[in-house]
Structure formats: structure tokens, C-alpha cells
Amino acid sequence: MNTQLSPRLGTDDPRNPGSGPPAGTAARPRFAVRHRRRLLRADALTVAAWGSLAASVSLWLADGGTAAISTVASGVTALGIVAGLAGMDLVLLMLLLAARIPLIDGAVGHDRALEFHRRLGKPSLYLLLAHGILIAVGYGMAEGLDPVSEAVALWVLVPDMWLAFVSLALFIAVVVTSLVAVRRRFPYEFWYLVHLLTYAAVLTSLPHQFSVGGLFAEGTWQRWYWIAICAATGAALLCYRVIQPLVATFRHQLTVERVTAEAPGVISVEMSGLQLRALEGSGGRFFIWRFLAPGLWWHPHPFSLSAEPMVLGNDGRGLLRITVRNLGRGTAQLAALRPGTKVAVEGPYGLFSSAARSRDRVVLIGAGIGITPLRALLERTPFAPGQATVLLRGHSDQELYLGDEILELCRRRGATLFHLTGPRDPGAPGSWLPAAWHVAGYALTDYVPDIADADVYVCGPTAWAGNVLSAARSAGVREDQLHYERFDW
Structure with a gap:
């Protein structure tokens, strides 16, 4: 998709929004009850x-x-x-x-x-x-x-x-x-x-x-x-x-199947394993990965899944995938992983998942490599057609990693998708939009008018994510509706 701002994408069959169950009118009570219970546990x-x-x-x-x-x-x-x-x-x-x-x-x-x-x-x-x-x-x-x-x-x-x-x-x-x-x-x-x-x-x-x-x-x-x-x-x-x-390592027995290039400096590592059904619904959450190869085994890598586990058999045997950007020597070495490399795993961790939902509507906002956990979350999080909006930010189309897969998921599930590409405005450090859209006066509510009644998931670089969260708060989103995956240590 070459346009910076794409129109809403429909679904060929509204009765089949995808692998996640439709939220419908019963979703709010379910989400609300679970949300209240989680808040009570936090208070306790x-x-x-x-x-x-x-x-x-x-x-x-x-x-x-x-x-x-x-x-x-x-x-x-x-x-x-x-x-x-x-x-x-x-x-x-x-x-x-x-x-x-x-x-x-x-x-x-x-x-x-x-x-x-x-x-x-x-x-x-x-x-x-x-x-x-x-x-x-x-x-x-x-x-x-x-x-x-x-x-x-x-x-x-x-x-x-x-x-x-x-x-x-x-x-x-x-x-x-x-x-x-x-x-x-x-x-x-x-x-x-x-x-x-x-x-x-x-x-x-x-x-x-x-x-x-x-x-x-x-x-x-x-x-x-x-x-x-x-x-x-x-x-x-x-x-x-x-x-x-x-x-977890002995239970799943993960092994590298292949490493594929997604874009310059970005790779996907596909792994096979056992009993992967236990990891279904983990899209968006992160794991700690250790690739048991010389020089790599002692490096802990915190990465989210970039796709829901694909279970191929009754025994839970299947495939899962992570997508990684080269951010230093440790991640650069992953491009040379060989098929057959054993993998130690910890997790999943975090609340960047449907477990944090409190509303029927959901908004997913990602930038750079932070887009990839949103792709997995989009695959399974419950919503009905028209109840989800996805905003992807990058300097160019090449930085909208896994964009084609997200486009297909949005079409299939009836989600609204916006591509926001272009350089940032150096004179507006507090903006999360490309310079052209910032100058034009666009705001978050122009993309999601009813965002105040939605769960908002944000994933991307720290400074940019902070700008998105500030914009969401200004649009009336409550703190417990904001879900942010930090990309620093």
C-alpha cells in the first residue's frame, strides 16, 4: 500500500471476522468483569x-x-x-x-x-x-x-x-x-x-x-x-x-527452522516445537529467548511473538515466529542462526494482550519493529467488524514491517487500517505523526473519533510511544485503557 493514509478496509464476509471470536454485545460485560477483577488483585x-x-x-x-x-x-x-x-x-x-x-x-x-x-x-x-x-x-x-x-x-x-x-x-x-x-x-x-x-x-x-x-x-x-x-x-x-x-524449555523443545529477511536489518526466526497449544493467545506478550549456539547461549533476548503459534497436530506440534530488528551485536548475530539450533524459552510475560481489555473497541498503534507484536495481537484479540483500528507509523513503507500480513488480517477481520509514513517534524518533538500530517493539523481523534471508549495498545520506540500516550490521554482515554509495551531496558 503506497498511500500514507489508507481508507477503511472492509471484510469479504462480515460473518467471519477471523480467528478471534466476535465481541458483540456480550463482550463489554465479559471484559469489564475481568478488568475489575484484575484491578482488585492489583489493589490487594x-x-x-x-x-x-x-x-x-x-x-x-x-x-x-x-x-x-x-x-x-x-x-x-x-x-x-x-x-x-x-x-x-x-x-x-x-x-x-x-x-x-x-x-x-x-x-x-x-x-x-x-x-x-x-x-x-x-x-x-x-x-x-x-x-x-x-x-x-x-x-x-x-x-x-x-x-x-x-x-x-x-x-x-x-x-x-x-x-x-x-x-x-x-x-x-x-x-x-x-x-x-x-x-x-x-x-x-x-x-x-x-x-x-x-x-x-x-x-x-x-x-x-x-x-x-x-x-x-x-x-x-x-x-x-x-x-x-x-x-x-x-x-x-x-x-x-x-x-x-x-x-518450559523441555516441554516445548523449540528448534530453529529457518531465518528469513523481512526488510533491511529485520529478520524473522521461525521455530518448531511441541505442545504449542499452551501458548495460543500469547500474541503481543513477550518471551525470553536463548539460542543455544556458540557465543549466543548466554544472551537473553526479550522478544514478542509476531504471529500466533500455528498448531499443526493433535499433540500440539507446530510453528511459532519472532521478528527481530538489528539493534546491536547481539541481535545482529541472530541473522546467522542455523536450522536445528535449540532454543531455551521463558514466558510468556506481560499484559500486552487481550487479558488487559476493558472495552469492546480496540486501537492498535505501532511504529517500526513495534508493529510486529501488534500483528500477533490483531490475529486473535476479540472484536467484531468495525470495532478495531490499526495505525502503523514508519519513515517509509519499508519500515511498516509485516505490513502485508497486517493488511490481510484487517481485510479479513473488518478492521480499519491507516499507514502513516514520512519523516518526522524536527520542530515538533512532541508529535507522533509524520511531518505532513502534523502540519495539516491531524489529531488522534481524526483517525479514531471514539477512542475515549477503546482500549489502546501502543508499541514502539520510547519517545514516540510517550507522544502517542500523551495524545491518547488528551483525547479522553483513561489510564487503565492504555497498554504500552516498552522497547528499552
Whole structure:
């Protein structure tokens, strides 16, 4: 399609809108009920998170934490203890948010969970730094030493305390390397390996909590609480970050079938596997892929499916596909994948799917390689003819990846399709449209007049997606109707 703005595409047979069931009048109650349940789960998780923070301090108070406060020095020490308890609780919450637990993933989505994970990074570090400083000041005041001398004495004389200093140093390294300005200077693999230090930081912080000062003494509620929460966090990480990916890999036995070029710098990797029926309906959600070839096996690649799994037999044997753009050395190597290469897989993750729907109408907006997850989502998400609009953005027709497949799906399912191609306007950094359409005064409501009553899925580069989301909000779309797949790390 050569036109930048295409007319609405009809369907040859309105009674057969495609593989997804028609939404009809019964869709809104179904979507609405499921949506309310998901919001209730998210609220319950929020209450549980705040409750754990309150419990960490309340149990210290219940076990007589304030009884020892009789001087300024003991008061400063008590503040240090509270800061340490709160900081450690936030660290464990961070680990749980990154553990890919289905309950959390299904309630708030992977992206939002990681957003909360990142937001807790600085507060947890500040609390742990305050813990160390206040403890050194409080103990030093009681013993007539300056904080530096007291810290050295604690390192040398107190068993397990040196591990606490190591833990704090590791936490500082993790938080600093997580800052956007810093992590952009390093490849993803370096940042990923450094981030694994979080687990080492937690492990090295535990001994002094149980062996120093009798804080978690035998018979206290605190001791059982912290043993339980640490054990639960460790079990969740082991189950969902290690065991389940191994089970999925052995269950599906994925193998590369072929690699095809879609456009300059863009390839599709087609894989065969077993029991793929279990992955149906995962269009739009992403997986972590590891291609078990020399030099590639240790690279985790987060890619969404670009087509729904094609199940060919009763045993679930079939094909699935991802479409990848060359964005660096790691993705460039995928073009050389050989047929027969084994693939380890984790997932699916995220809420960029029909599970997030709350309305009958649906709007899919994608740019660049972000178009490809929308193609898979379009294939199966429920809607009736005329209830879906698809907007594809690219600098040229070549950047409308899988555009022919999306065109055919729109024709078959009765969706409205717009191609928005052309250079952007350098004088309008807040625009999501090509320069010509921006100058002409087009707005999102010109393409989707009733967008305020639709679920809006946006997938593409971070800055561009932010502009689309702002335009949708200005058009009256509520926050819970916006679904965004982030394309950064």
C-alpha cells in the first residue's frame, strides 16, 4: 500500500471476522468483569506491599524495640535499626517484583512491575545507607568514638559485620549501574550481570541480621517473620526464574527452522516445537529467548511473538515466529542462526494482550519493529467488524514491517487500517505523526473519533510511544485503557 493514509478496509464476509471470536454485545460485560477483577488483585497486592513495610517496623516495636531508648545515642541507633528494617523489606519487594510471578504479572503486567522495581531502588539504598550511618553514629556516641572509627571497629571486631559492608557496597553498585545515564554506556549483557549482584547483596546482608545485637533473637516474632519472608522470596525466585523456564524449555523443545529477511536489518526466526497449544493467545506478550549456539547461549533476548503459534497436530506440534530488528551485536548475530539450533524459552510475560481489555473497541498503534507484536495481537484479540483500528507509523513503507500480513488480517477481520509514513517534524518533538500530517493539523481523534471508549495498545520506540500516550490521554482515554509495551531496558 503506497498511500500514507489508507481508507477503511472492509471484510469479504462480515460473518467471519477471523480467528478471534466476535465481541458483540456480550463482550463489554465479559471484559469489564475481568478488568475489575484484575484491578482488585492489583489493589490487594499494593495493600500487601505496604503491609509488609508496616509489619517490619511494627514487629520490632512489638518485641520491645523502643524499650532500650534511654539516651540520644540509643535513639540514633534505634532510628538506624528502623531504617535497616524498612530498607531490607523494600529490597525483598524489589526481588519479588522482578521474579516474574504470575500473580503479579497478571495483575499489573511485567513492565509496570519492573517500573515499581526501579522506583524502589533509590529509596531502599537511601534507607540502607541511613542504617549504616546511623548505627555507626549511635554506637560511636555510646562508646566515645567518631563514626569512621566506630565503623572500622565494627568491621574488625564484630563477627559477620564485614559481610554487611560488602552487601552495602554491592547495593550501591547495582543502583548506580541502573541509572539510565550510566547503563546506556554499557551493553545490556554487562548491566544484566551486574544486576545479578542484587542476589549476592541480599545473601551477604542476612548473617549480621541474625547474629548481631540479638535483633532477631530466638522466640521473637521478628525472627519468624524475616525467616518466612526471606524463604518465600528465595522460593519464588527459584521457582519462577529457574525451574519454570527449564520446564518450559523441555516441554516445548523449540528448534530453529529457518531465518528469513523481512526488510533491511529485520529478520524473522521461525521455530518448531511441541505442545504449542499452551501458548495460543500469547500474541503481543513477550518471551525470553536463548539460542543455544556458540557465543549466543548466554544472551537473553526479550522478544514478542509476531504471529500466533500455528498448531499443526493433535499433540500440539507446530510453528511459532519472532521478528527481530538489528539493534546491536547481539541481535545482529541472530541473522546467522542455523536450522536445528535449540532454543531455551521463558514466558510468556506481560499484559500486552487481550487479558488487559476493558472495552469492546480496540486501537492498535505501532511504529517500526513495534508493529510486529501488534500483528500477533490483531490475529486473535476479540472484536467484531468495525470495532478495531490499526495505525502503523514508519519513515517509509519499508519500515511498516509485516505490513502485508497486517493488511490481510484487517481485510479479513473488518478492521480499519491507516499507514502513516514520512519523516518526522524536527520542530515538533512532541508529535507522533509524520511531518505532513502534523502540519495539516491531524489529531488522534481524526483517525479514531471514539477512542475515549477503546482500549489502546501502543508499541514502539520510547519517545514516540510517550507522544502517542500523551495524545491518547488528551483525547479522553483513561489510564487503565492504555497498554504500552516498552522497547528499552
